[in-house]
Each structure stands twice: as structure tokens, then as C-alpha cells.
Amino acid sequence: EVQLVQSGAEVKKPGESLKISCEASGYTFTNYWIGWVRQIPGKGLEWMGIIYPADSDARYTPPFQGQVTISADKSITTAYLQWSSLRASDTAMYYCARQVFGSDAFDVWGQGTMVTVSS
């Protein structure tokens, strides 16, 4: 079964760093792009960025460029999303998702990781 399993919920203070994970199983990790999507509570989906685990080629949409870092470790089939200095405005649910080969659609999603940033 193809699965993406994300790390658990986090509660952090402004200014702290954080790295959340997305572990893939059931398919060849290096053959598919993995993306990250943000959803602020009660709001819509936001496309953040994407990575190709085979060579760690990472791309970001302008609002998230420089704000987060996407990485991957193919030896443990895991993708990451990290912040060096969190803000209250980073409070959101974060989903990882696998991109369909030859398409921009995300066909498999993780369960989401809720990140709460509060002083």
C-alpha cells in the first residue's frame, strides 16, 4: 500500500526552529516528486514547494521561497519541511503529498501535521 506518514503535531514558540517529516512507503521513493501544502485553520490550500528525492531538486512558490526549506533523505525514504525561525503566522496544518508521474496532481497525501506557534 502506498503511504505517506507524517510526524506528529508540534507546539512551538516564535523564533524556534522546527523540522517535520513525511515517511514514504509502498513505492519507489526516488521516482516521484513530493510536495508540501499549507492549510491555515478554516482557510484554503496553499502550494508551498516540491522536491525530487532522487537528486534533492527543490522548488518553491514565491510566497514560501526563503521562508522554509524542503529536503529529502532517500536512504530512509523521508521528506522534510523545516523552519529556522517560526512565526505565529506559521500556525497551520501541513500536508505532504506525492505528485502523479507526468502530472501536477497530488494522488497520495499524508495525514497532515498540525504546527502551532504561540508564545
Next chain:
Amino acid sequence: SYELTQPPSVSVSPGQTATITCSGDALPKQFVYWYQQKPGQAPVVVVSKDTGRPSGIPERFSGSSSGTTVTLTISRVQAEDEADYYCQSADSSGTYKVFGGGTKLTVL
């Protein structure tokens, strides 16, 4: 920045047809993907590349495209179709990916 525009809400009675639109300047050049998201769940793709229906998605879900507007049509709407629906596409260069603002479908 590039934006996709969706109506915030659509209401329909069971058995009727729901149509949800998504507008964007680059849509004549870029494919659109539609997702269904129910409360507390991750999104699920229901239409791919404007008109394709992924495996396992009911035939009641269909997509169409005309110029700068694409449409998700849900025929014979059922109570279980009540959800938020999002379109996804890219700017004309294909590099700036974006979701529409989402449409809440209410089944009366």
C-alpha cells in the same frame, strides 16, 4: 502572483447537478486538477488534467474547460458530496503552482 478564482459557496439539492467554476488567465495553457476535501481529512483528487477522472472516482464527477474558465460538474449530487472543492493549476510558465480559494458545496 497568480490567482485562481472560485465562488466561495455553492448550494444544491440532492439529486440535482452542482457546477463549480475556476477562473485564471493561464488556464487555456495549463491543466487544472480538482480536489475534494471533507472536514478533518486530506484532499482527494477527483478530476485530473481538466477532464480526466482518476480510478475510483464516481462517474458523477466530471470536468470541462472553456477559455479561461474550467468547471467541475457533479451530477446527481448526494449528501456525501458535501465538502470543500479546490482547483489547482499553474501560471503560464508552469512554474508558479497555485490552488484556488476553494468552494464549499452544501447539499440542502
